[in-house]
Amino acid sequence: xxxxxxxxxxxxxxxxxxxxxxxxxxxxxxxxxxxxxxxxxxxxxxxxxxxxxxxxxxxxxxxxxxxxxxxxxxxxxxxxxxxxxxxxxxxxxxxxxxxxxxxxxxxxxxxxxxxxxxxxxxxxxxxxxxxxxxxxxxxxxxxxxxxxxxxxxxxxxxxxxxxxxxxxxxxxxxxxxxxxxxxxxxxxxxxxxxxxxxxxxxxxxxxxxxxxxxxxxxxxxxxxxxxxxxxxxxxxxxxxxxxxxxxxxxxxxxxxxxxxxxxxxxxxxxxxxxxxxxxxxxxxxxxxxxxxxxxxxxxxxxxxxxxxxxxxxxxxxxxxxxxxxxxxxxxxxxxxxxxxxxxxxxxxxxxx
Amino acid sequence: xxxxxxxxxxxxxxxxxxxxxxxxxxxxxxxxxxxxxxxxxxxxxxxxxxxxxxxxxxxxxxxxxxxxxxxxxxxxxxxxxxxxxxxxxxxxxxxxxxxxxxxxxxxxxxxxxxxxxxxxxxxxxxxxxxxxxxxxxxxxxxxxxxxxxxxxxxxxxxxxxxxxxxxxxxxxxxxxxxxxxxxxxxxxxxxxxxxxxxxxxxxxxxxxxxxxxxxxxxxxxxxxxxxxxxxxxxxxxxxxxxxxxxxxxxxxxxxxxxxxxxxxxxxxxxxxxxxx
Numbered sequence: 143x144x145x146x147x148x149x150x151x152x153x154x155x156x157x158x159x160x161x162x163x164x165x166x167x168x169x170x171x172x173x174x175x176x177x178x179x180x181x182x183x184x185x186x187x188x189x190x191x192x193x194x195x196x197x198x199x200x201x202x203x204x205x206x207x208x209x210x211x212x213x214x215x216x217x218x219x220x221x222x223x224x225x226x227x228x229x230x231x232x233x234x235x236x237x238x239x240x241x242x243x244x245x246x247x248x249x250x251x252x253x254x255x256x257x258x259x260x261x262x263x264x265x266x267x268x269x270x271x272x273x274x275x276x277x278x279x280x281x282x283x284x285x286x287x288x289x290x291x292x293x294x295x296x297x298x299x300x301x302x303x304x305x306x307x308x309x310x311x312x313x314x315x316x317x318x319x320x321x322x323x324x325x326x327x328x329x330x331x332x333x334x335x336x337x338x339x340x341x342x343x344x345x346x347x348x349x350x351x352x353x354x355x356x357x358x359x360x361x362x363x364x365x366x367x368x369x370x371x372x373x374x375x376x377x378x379x380x381x382x383x384x385x386x387x388x389x390x391x392x393x394x395x396x397x398x399x400x401x402x403x404x405x406x407x408x409x410x411x412x413x414x415x416x417x418x419x420x421x422x423x424x425x426x427x428x429x430x431x432x433x434x435x436x437x438x439x440x441x442x443x444x445x446x447x448x449x450x451x452x453x454x455x456x457x458x459x460x461x462x463x464x465x466x467x468x469x470x471x472x473x474x475x476x477x478x479x480x481x482x483x484x485x486x487x488x489x490x491x492x493x494x
Numbered sequence: 495x496x497x498x499x500x501x502x503x504x505x506x507x508x509x510x511x512x513x514x515x516x517x518x519x520x521x522x523x524x525x526x527x528x529x530x531x532x533x534x535x536x537x538x539x540x541x542x543x544x545x546x547x548x549x550x551x552x553x554x555x556x557x558x559x560x561x562x563x564x565x566x567x568x569x570x571x572x573x574x575x576x577x578x579x580x581x582x583x584x585x586x587x588x589x590x591x592x593x594x595x596x597x598x599x600x601x602x603x604x605x606x607x608x609x610x611x612x613x614x615x616x617x618x619x620x621x622x623x624x625x626x627x628x629x630x631x632x633x634x635x636x637x638x639x640x641x642x643x644x645x646x647x648x649x650x651x652x653x654x655x656x657x658x659x660x661x662x663x664x665x666x667x668x669x670x671x672x673x674x675x676x677x678x679x680x681x682x683x684x685x686x687x688x689x690x691x692x693x694x695x696x697x698x699x700x701x702x703x704x705x706x707x708x709x710x711x712x713x714x715x716x717x718x719x720x721x722x723x724x725x726x727x728x729x730x731x732x733x734x735x736x737x738x739x740x741x742x743x744x745x746x747x748x749x750x751x752x753x754x755x756x757x758x759x760x761x762x763x764x765x766x767x768x769x770x
Contacts, residue, residue: 196611222613232608236535248527277538284556286546 166356179347225299284315379435528622580704586667594678598687659734
């Protein structure tokens, strides 16, 4: 099988006020025609990996190839084969949607007529025909992302890099974006996707690498990663710490991993949600423990991290690369993440 | 959302340029694409162009009617005639700040990052920006000429020397744009770019012969004020527009401009390459 992307022992350190080892010996390979997900918290090194692979920055050491071409030595050739879209919709907001696509097409050295036709096609495909001749200033966040992606596709890249394509989008726009990406994959484009959302990686990627502090800490299909993790998280809220520690002991018997006590909340990953829930309630009842809250939810990136590293995902700002995403406390990010992906927009539950 | 998969006719993409001629052809095409993009942006924010012309109008009115009565140019030249070449140079010099602000904004918004991943010529981002600013300056000098005529500016040398003066101003402004491109690429954001630009411009504009004869300044300042680039360019324009010593100033003005281009273009390009 042919590899569209190959990365070997890639290293990159940013010097500055504080030295940041953004990539600390990263290895992975992406098969042609598949979607590969780089999953990790902010500052894990995902964006840096994408910047190296798209020839924007040079690595300190190691090897990175796109379609067999070295990204440092054959940068010009690599640029003509790839497309890049990301969390910062890098579009000119004074230009209209059509003008933006036209600009990127021209900079890809496509003939004028071909660009104009392709723009019409892409604007239609991405549901932007009505807004095509309006300046981007008037676009919503979701529309900008779609336009950004449309511009990245103007030259029909063989390999597409999507750097957190749905971060900060509302559930509806996120769903739209997912559908668009799925459509691309059907056309045979190889996609490297970075994301902080396990749901997104699970839905789109056929192969995943979990990244932490510039290293790949786990690799596999979403199914294997989730199998290691348990498919569902059971969250039980208790009256006080006393109850919590008693519940902890009880829930250890139902979980596939050791439960995690977080204040008066006990979290445990379980394999069979409903069955485990019944068991948990029965055991709690037998011990006379009355929960204040009882929730079954999909595992989040935080849960993957907890299972893999024994600690929560830490946000670490990556040399100013991901400035507005840094979060102060990991606990609130868990809440925010599970809140942002309501069960109905999440097909993972139905599939597993 | 329509996600109907489409049959894919292969687009004819130009191959990676081979040979110097091919690379040059694409470098020019890319530069024009970026120039067009920047010019479209100027037309979408007409208020920016409006206010950048209001400023020279206010300077003309201020110096003509407020300070002008107290300033007596040599040889009995009417002050407004003495003033206008200075206003031209001051206007395009302040205008060069927009080069630094524009590039800083492109960096901040991630556009330059995106350009780096495209198979375009590396030189196009800077060459396109400075060309667009040159085009904008053409519009600005036409407006300033009109304002000048309205307040009594009367060039005495004829059309060709006048256009020669305008040419020197535009060339000088183009050279300055490259310097401010360097400033913009060195700033962390567009606000900083703007703040960084003015301390460079103020001494050049005001400690010069643009508005006031250098002979009225204290002795220690006269040496700098006579030979610094803004004064030299203003003196060359005065010669070309209203007469007086010309050739020596024109040669010095062209020497400054050429010197700026030789130093500032490589400096800006180097900053663009190293800025990550």
